[in-house]
Amino acid sequence: MKTALILNGPNLNLLGTREPAVYGTHTLADVQALCETACASHGFALDFRQSNHEGELVEWLHEAGRMHAAGQLAGVILNAGAYTHTSVALHDAIKGTGVPLIELHISNVHAREPFRHHSFISPAAKAVMAGFGVQGYALAVAGLAGL
Numbered sequence: 001m002k003t004a005l006i007l008n009g010p011n012l013n014l015l016g017t018r019e020p021a022v023y024g025t026h027t028l029a030d031v032q033a034l035c036e037t038a039c040a041s042h043g044f045a046l047d048f049r050q051s052n053h054e055g056e057l058v059e060w061l062h063e064a065g066r067m068h069a070a071g072q073l074a075g076v077i078l079n080a081g082a083y084t085h086t087s088v089a090l091h092d093a094i095k096g097t098g099v100p101l102i103e104l105h106i107s108n109v110h111a112r113e114p115f116r117h118h119s120f121i122s123p124a125a126k127a128v129m130a131g132f133g134v135q136g137y138a139l140a141v142a143g144l145a146g147l
């Protein structure tokens with residue numbers, strides 16, 4: 001059974017505690033449970049992580065590259081949070097590993113502030129999705145199964 005690695009970046013541990021109009025009321029634990037169900041129905045094992053540290057996300061992408069090369073990983077779903085809009089390091093890590101990666105955002109970043117319109121992740125991603133709320137995670141798992 002291959003693994004789906006779902007990585008969450010900075011502040012996503014706060015999900016469900018503030019800004020419900022933008023991010024909804026579900027917590028990150030709720031999102032993990034939703035991903036467990038989605039992965040089970042698509043025959044994936046789930047590895048679900050969150051970090052507030054850019055370097056840790058980079059290390060996890062390197063680990064994903066090794067797992068993918070070993071045939072153990074279907075791909076990565078990445079909600080890089082605000083690092084989406086700032087991080088050349090994450091861009092380079094995705095490019096450097098060659099792992100299939102879906103960029104995910106809970107909110108429609110293009111309908112928000114201009115500084116959220118640019119992504120350093122998108123040019124290195126296989127697919128991009130935004131604006132489906134936390135259900136987007138389940139849709140991304142289905143998308144990963146179809147890649």
Ligand code: CA2
Pocket residue numbers: 010011012014015016017018019023079080081082083084104105106107108109116
């Ligand atoms: O829409 C998304 O999923 C984002 O990746 C979320 C990031 C934001 O910087 C991106 O532009 C879009 C922010 C995640 C922080 O989430 C919070 C949730 C509740 C309370 C505070 C922050």
